[in-house]
Amino acid sequence: MLSKGLKRKREEEEEEEEEEPEKEALAVDTWWLDPRLPAVAQAPPAVPSNSLLDLSVLKLHHSLRQSEPDLRHLVLLVNTLRRIQASMEPEATLPSVPSPPEAPGVAADSLLASSDAALSASMASLLEDLSHIEGLSQAPQPLVDEGPPGRPSGGAPPGLGALDLLGPATGCLLDDELEGLFEDIDTSMYDSELWAPASEGLKPGPEDGPGKEEGLELDEAQLDYLLDVLVGTQALERPPGPGR
Amino acid sequence: MEEDIDTRKINNSFLRDHSYATEADINLSVEFNHTGELLATGDKGGRVVIFQRSRRSKNQSHEPEFDYLKSLEIEEKINKIRWLPQQNAAYFLLSTNGTWSVIRGQKGYNLKDEEGRLRDPATITTLRVPVLRPMDLMVEATPRRVFANAHTYHINSISVTATMKPTYIVDIKPANMEELTEVITAAEFHPHHCNTFVYSSSKGTIRLCDMRASALCDRHTKFFEEPEDPSNRSFFSEIISSISDVKFSHSGRYIMTRDYLTVKVWDLNMENRPIETYQVHDYLRSKLCSLYENDCIFDKFECVWNGSDSVIMTGSYNNFFRMFDRNTKRDVTLEASRENSKPRAILKPRKVCVGGKRRKDEISVDSLDFSKKILHTAWHPSENIIAVAATNNLYIFQDKVN
Numbered sequence: 001m002l003s004k005g006l007k008r009k010r011e012e013e014e015e016e017e018e019e020e021p022e023k024e025a026l027a028v029d030t031w032w033l034d035p036r037l038p039a040v041a042q043a044p045p046a047v048p049s050n051s052l053l054d055l056s057v058l059k060l061h062h063s064l065r066q067s068e069p070d071l072r073h074l075v076l077l078v079n080t081l082r083r084i085q086a087s088m089e090p091e092a093t094l095p096s097v098p099s100p101p102e103a104p105g106v107a108a109d110s111l112l113a114s115s116d117a118a119l120s121a122s123m124a125s126l127l128e129d130l131s132h133i134e135g136l137s138q139a140p141q142p143l144v145d146e147g148p149p150g151r152p153s154g155g156a157p158p159g160l161g162a163l164d165l166l167g168p169a170t171g172c173l174l175d176d177e178l179e180g181l182f183e184d185i186d187t188s189m190y191d192s193e194l195w196a197p198a199s200e201g202l203k204p205g206p207e208d209g210p211g212k213e214e215g216l217e218l219d220e221a222q223l224d225y226l227l228d229v230l231v232g233t234q235a236l237e238r239p240p241g242p243g244r
Numbered sequence: 245m246e247e248d249i250d251t252r253k254i255n256n257s258f259l260r261d262h263s264y265a266t267e268a269d270i271n272l273s274v275e276f277n278h279t280g281e282l283l284a285t286g287d288k289g290g291r292v293v294i295f296q297r298s299r300r301s302k303n304q305s306h307e308p309e310f311d312y313l314k315s316l317e318i319e320e321k322i323n324k325i326r327w328l329p330q331q332n333a334a335y336f337l338l339s340t341n342g343t344w345s346v347i348r349g350q351k352g353y354n355l356k357d358e359e360g361r362l363r364d365p366a367t368i369t370t371l372r373v374p375v376l377r378p379m380d381l382m383v384e385a386t387p388r389r390v391f392a393n394a395h396t397y398h399i400n401s402i403s404v405t406a407t408m409k410p411t412y413i414v415d416i417k418p419a420n421m422e423e424l425t426e427v428i429t430a431a432e433f434h435p436h437h438c439n440t441f442v443y444s445s446s447k448g449t450i451r452l453c454d455m456r457a458s459a460l461c462d463r464h465t466k467f468f469e470e471p472e473d474p475s476n477r478s479f480f481s482e483i484i485s486s487i488s489d490v491k492f493s494h495s496g497r498y499i500m501t502r503d504y505l506t507v508k509v510w511d512l513n514m515e516n517r518p519i520e521t522y523q524v525h526d527y528l529r530s531k532l533c534s535l536y537e538n539d540c541i542f543d544k545f546e547c548v549w550n551g552s553d554s555v556i557m558t559g560s561y562n563n564f565f566r567m568f569d570r571n572t573k574r575d576v577t578l579e580a581s582r583e584n585s586k587p588r589a590i591l592k593p594r595k596v597c598v599g600g601k602r603r604k605d606e607i608s609v610d611s612l613d614f615s616k617k618i619l620h621t622a623w624h625p626s627e628n629i630i631a632v633a634a635t636n637n638l639y640i641f642q643d644k645v646n
Contacts, residue, residue: 052479055537072427072446073542076483079425083479 056081274633277327280624284325285638430490448485468510470517480532488544493553502547507558522568525560527598527609540614551626559618563634580632580639
């Protein structure tokens with residue numbers, strides 16, 4: 001057959017039996033319709049059914065669990081969720097924030113049956129975990145949407161205290177493994193002001209070799225140089241490539 | 245839109261030159277280099293394959309072919325390939341989940357097999373994008389892993405300038421992650437003015453920046469956005485307005501953007517709306533919920549200009565791809581599929597039936613195969629030769645030679 005890495009020309013005479021992947025066709029597009037409303041085939045409803053909301057939350061959950069979370073996907077989902085949530089019949093005053101569920105299974109069910117406030121809490125915690133992806137440790141903020149009482153009564157102060165409060169909850173919402181998932185991501189670059197590898201660009205002359213294996217620390221001279229570049233007083237020179 | 249039967253006006257007729265199959269999914273970057281001599285493809289298996297143009301006399305016709313030249317194996321899934329505008333040597337830039345690498349071919353385009361990472365300093369250097377913060381938009385570049393004491397980024401979109409200066413792209417996170425509502429989705433440098441670049445966002449906006457104006461590029465020079473059509477508003481409005489690709493015309497006077505349902509051409513001098521809008525597959529507009537359910541609505545299609553900027557091309561589903569002639573306003577739907585075209589046969593225009601009576605040879609919307617999507621296409625810089633990546637096949641089509 002094919003050796004790995006080789007692309008072959010497909011000749012007309014070749015008898016190739018291709019395994020046809022299962023064709024993916026569109027389902028009839030009415031599952032999201034609220035049965036109380038007249039079926040409108042052409043446009044999504046002004047008021048979404050719970051199915052659309054549930055689907056979106058599940059998608060968000062799933063997206064966040066990816067080993068390589070797609071930020072674009074996440075942001076679009078969250079924005080769509082906000083839109084859906086905003087257009088749902090206002091439940092008048094929102095109930096107080098329910099206590100966080102304790103087990104993943106319970107969490108999923110609770111999530112699906114949750115009130116807006118709990119959804120807000122969930123979204124807030126999901127976005128918190130976005131920040132964990134980036135390795136930023138920030139003070140947690142009140143819930144995404146204004147209005148609902150974002151903080152448990154008594155007001156755990158913003159800061160690590162509240163983070164801990166949300167921590168176990170989010171751990172329930174997303175698996176424990178998700179927490180560990182991000183552990184291997186080196187976020188030390190956020191500890192330093194500037195990005196170390198730029199130092200390579202500052203060293204014209206002998207090729208890369210040892211430069212590449214250097215540590216991340218910038219010395220003062222390099223830092224100054226980089227700052228100068230940022231301020232626009234100096235243009236970075238491309239290090240001469242080999243043989244050029 | 246009624247399709248004209250005679251679609252030959254669009255660059256004559258394309259006939260299939262070759263198709264190349266691979267074990268792994270291509271579904272990734274396909275790029276001609278700037279002379280059109282080389283074609284690079286990258287697949288999920290971490291394989292880069294370079295094809296080289298050969299001119300062989302076959303049956304006394306001088307039809308160009310592309311020969312398999314060389315392949316490189318790297319350890320990572322390849323996201324994007326872009327050729328560098330170097331005339332004397334073959335450089336290309338390739339991005340993986342971890343790094344960008346500049347791979348340089350040696351004489352005669354004999355590329356060295358390398359890991360594609362920074363192990364051999366003689367032939368590979370790493371181009372990195374420094375990150376500045378903080379600000380209000382986020383480049384879709386997130387730290388992934390640390391390799392050999394170097395920070396690396398997951399690069400979503402890459403572009404190269406002619407001068408090879410390190411590029412400062414603004415990568416900003418909001419102080420509060422919950423305020424993150426928009427990400428950068430694509431970027432490209434101006435073909436002639438290396439200080440100018442554009443980037444698009446998940447909210448359907450385009451910003452043009454001049455690096456000379458601001459070292460930090462946090463202020464755009466121009467801001468392109470079309471007002472939302474209130475009659476088309478839905479929960480999915482933002483998703484379908486998210487721009488998946490942005491390309492400068494070769495002339496540098498226009499930019500083209502691809503969102504889920506349309507391709508738009510913008511004049512750099514007019515920011516409030518595009519000068520042209522082409523419907524790629526508007527029949528999907530009533531299917532957005534299903535496409536949201538199966539995640540197809542998040543598919544990122546690319547778009548390309550032909551060499552003279554008179555025709556634009558983009559992919560669709562069911563292995564269809566579309567071409568739009570900007571001058572005649574004609575468009576055509578073609579299919580990249582072995583079953584439906586024999587080599588050397590002229591591609592037959594396809595048509596999607598949107599309702600009512602389906603004519604013979606038409607395909608109904610509900611019969612479209614959404615697992616067969618053409619996300620990546622490339623157009624030779626000066627000739628009518630196109631490369632179309634369809635799942636695990638690469639098709640090369642060329643204008644019929646009379």
